[in-house]
Amino acid sequence: MHNLTIAEQIKGLKNKDFSSQELTQHYLNRIHDSKLNAFISVTDDIALSQAKEADKKIASNESSILTGIPYAHKDIFCTQGVKTSAGSKMLDSFISPYDATVTKKLNHENMVMLGKTNMDEFAMGSSNENSYFGPVQNPWDVSKVPGGSSGGSAAAVAARISPFASGTDTGGSIRQPASLCGITGLKPTYGRISRYGMIAYASSLDQAGPMTRTAEDAAIVLNAMAGFDPNDSTSANKSVPDYTQGLTNNLDGLKIGLPTEYFSEGLDSGVEKVVMQSIKEYELMGAKIQEVSLPNSVHAIPAYYIVAPCECSSNLSRFDGVRYGYRCEDPKDLNDLYLRSRSEGFGEEVKRRIMIGTYALSAGYYDAYYLKAQKVRQLISEDFKKAFKKVDVIMGPVSPTAAFDLGSVKDPVSMYLADIYTLSVNLAGLPGMSIPAGFSNQLPVGLQIIGNHWSEELLLNVAHQFQIRTDWHNHSPADC
Amino acid sequence: MSLDNKKVKEIAYLARLNVQDSEIEQTASELNNILSLMDKLGDIDTGDSEPMAHPLKMSQRLREDKVSEEDMSKEFQEIAPKTGKGHFLVPTVIE
Numbered sequence: 001m002h003n004l005t006i007a008e009q010i011k012g013l014k015n016k017d018f019s020s021q022e023l024t025q026h027y028l029n030r031i032h033d034s035k036l037n038a039f040i041s042v043t044d045d046i047a048l049s050q051a052k053e054a055d056k057k058i059a060s061n062e063s064s065i066l067t068g069i070p071y072a073h074k075d076i077f078c079t080q081g082v083k084t085s086a087g088s089k090m091l092d093s094f095i096s097p098y099d100a101t102v103t104k105k106l107n108h109e110n111m112v113m114l115g116k117t118n119m120d121e122f123a124m125g126s127s128n129e130n131s132y133f134g135p136v137q138n139p140w141d142v143s144k145v146p147g148g149s150s151g152g153s154a155a156a157v158a159a160r161i162s163p164f165a166s167g168t169d170t171g172g173s174i175r176q177p178a179s180l181c182g183i184t185g186l187k188p189t190y191g192r193i194s195r196y197g198m199i200a201y202a203s204s205l206d207q208a209g210p211m212t213r214t215a216e217d218a219a220i221v222l223n224a225m226a227g228f229d230p231n232d233s234t235s236a237n238k239s240v241p242d243y244t245q246g247l248t249n250n251l252d253g254l255k256i257g258l259p260t261e262y263f264s265e266g267l268d269s270g271v272e273k274v275v276m277q278s279i280k281e282y283e284l285m286g287a288k289i290q291e292v293s294l295p296n297s298v299h300a301i302p303a304y305y306i307v308a309p310c311e312c313s314s315n316l317s318r319f320d321g322v323r324y325g326y327r328c329e330d331p332k333d334l335n336d337l338y339l340r341s342r343s344e345g346f347g348e349e350v351k352r353r354i355m356i357g358t359y360a361l362s363a364g365y366y367d368a369y370y371l372k373a374q375k376v377r378q379l380i381s382e383d384f385k386k387a388f389k390k391v392d393v394i395m396g397p398v399s400p401t402a403a404f405d406l407g408s409v410k411d412p413v414s415m416y417l418a419d420i421y422t423l424s425v426n427l428a429g430l431p432g433m434s435i436p437a438g439f440s441n442q443l444p445v446g447l448q449i450i451g452n453h454w455s456e457e458l459l460l461n462v463a464h465q466f467q468i469r470t471d472w473h474n475h476s477p478a479d480c
Numbered sequence: 481m482s483l484d485n486k487k488v489k490e491i492a493y494l495a496r497l498n499v500q501d502s503e504i505e506q507t508a509s510e511l512n513n514i515l516s517l518m519d520k521l522g523d524i525d526t527g528d529s530e531p532m533a534h535p536l537k538m539s540q541r542l543r544e545d546k547v548s549e550e551d552m553s554k555e556f557q558e559i560a561p562k563t564g565k566g567h568f569l570v571p572t573v574i575e
Binding site: 067094095096098113147169189190191205232233234236237296299300302303304306313317320321322323324325326327332333334335336337338339340342343346351352354355356358360361362367368371372373376377378379381382411413416427428429430453476 | 483485488490491493495496497498505507508510511513516517518519520521522526529530531532533534535538540541543544552555556557559560561562568570571572574
């Protein structure tokens with residue numbers, strides 16, 4: 001059952017080939033047998049009771065399309081009555097008193113939550129090594145990282161221990177682990193999916209999205225996740241199309257732009273080869289390829305690593321040991337309570353980013369850093385606007401390399417530099433995908449597809465047509 | 481811009497984080513490495529580019545001023561480290 005896509009599982013449930021309870025138990029067994037550390041919490045009781053309820057709905061014809069389909073939820077989404085840790089010691093004891101809007105929407109479909117997935121602490125990281133709950137292993141090679149920050153979600157889908165997992169992407173956190181684990185990941189346009197109850201890292205960049213095996217599955221799930229939410233002031237009041245409807249159009253005449261800056265120094269030759277082979281496949285489908293230029297994309301790293309830490313230093317000031325989360329032992333006064341609760345509760349990378357953000361926002365430095373970064377952000381966004389006057393989509397690599405060894409990148413700056421191809425998309429608020437495109441040294445490589453604002457339907461079809469002609473998305477690692 | 485140990489301590493305090501004396505050198509060195517990357521921003525000619533605070537240029541939506549949330553104070557206090565008589569408790573601030 002675990003080799004079926006969500007589209008196939010939906011048919012299986014409808015045809016009574018298996019029940020949601022059987023499907024759920026099967027995945028729970030696989031999760032408990034797995035040694036990848038992809039989950040922070042496995043919610044067996046909730047899953048089985050939701051599956052029972054789903055089976056009742058299916059039997060009485062009250063089901064919706066996703067009823068009874070199991071999924072794994074990134075541990076950044078609040079889930080009422082279930083630990084929501086964001087990968088941090090700070091929230092190790094936090095049982096959320098409410099549901100995130102995304103959680104509510106998936107519950108409304110009567111989907112079945114298998115558990116909460118491991119992640120870099122507060123979504124800060126590109127390797128999942130910054131989790132308080134230990135790193136996740138890449139199912140293709142357990143000595144490698146799965147990518148981050150949605151590393152647990154990516155590993156879970158790749159290892160076939162969940163058919164779908166939620167993710168969030170602030171600077172590449174859906175696309176990069178999707179690429180490194182060989183699955184399909186979509187970061188939608190900023191504002192497409194509600195951020196309410198999704199623990200904030202950088203509010204002007206954070207966006208949730210689906211992580212699945214196929215683009216068709218991503219379209220089915222995005223239908224359930226997307227939509228306006230009055231509880232999120234940055235949610236876009238824009239109607240949601242049926243994303244599965246656009247999956248039939250052929251790509252004849254599609255204009256694909258290749259940014260020269262994405263194929264320069266620093267890109268691994270094995271990754272480049274896979275990406276170029278995929279582009280050739282699109283040419284065979286009738287697409288027209290042309291070069292485009294995103295001259296300011298090289299500035300995305302300094303701009304992002306100012307904007308994101310500034311916003312994180314503000315967002316994470318709420319963790320003060322007073323109302324919820326970790327509190328230090330025997331504080332001698334209020335200041336000691338703040339200082340020790342935060343110092344003991346946060347990990348090293350989170351503390352670094354809070355300090356960088358605090359410094360950049362402190363008196364006298366605002367113009368030189370945050371304001372300047374916002375101006376650069378505008379330039380990056382204008383580059384994309386110009387490019388999308390000439391082409392329909394932009395393609396390139398997701399990450400400069402395939403999955404790297406656990407523990408091999410110790411210097412924070414080196415880790416940041418590897419985000420070069422994903423950050424611009426968040427800064428400009430655009431949708432972007434990673435789809436399985438091949439292998440380099442037995443490790444998966446993703447192809448990044450970037451579209452204009454609100455072009456998710458087009459992106460999903462561009463990905464789907466590739467998956468009709470190739471079978472990279474059907475490759476699966478050995479059980480581990 | 482380079483941060484000395486004193487400045488690192490100041491920033492840490494502003495962020496309400498402790499940096500132990502034994503960690504200060506390493507913290508300063510890591511932060512300075514990151515800042516040298518950020519300082520590249522200064523070399524970019526941004527001309528009269530307008531600062532971009534929101535990717536979609538949306539303005540803040542307003543809503544009618546009416547109660548929309550149910551009272552969940554009991555649930556919120558249940559998960560607090562320390563409460564009493566309906567309040568969140570912290571060490572005494574004023575004797």
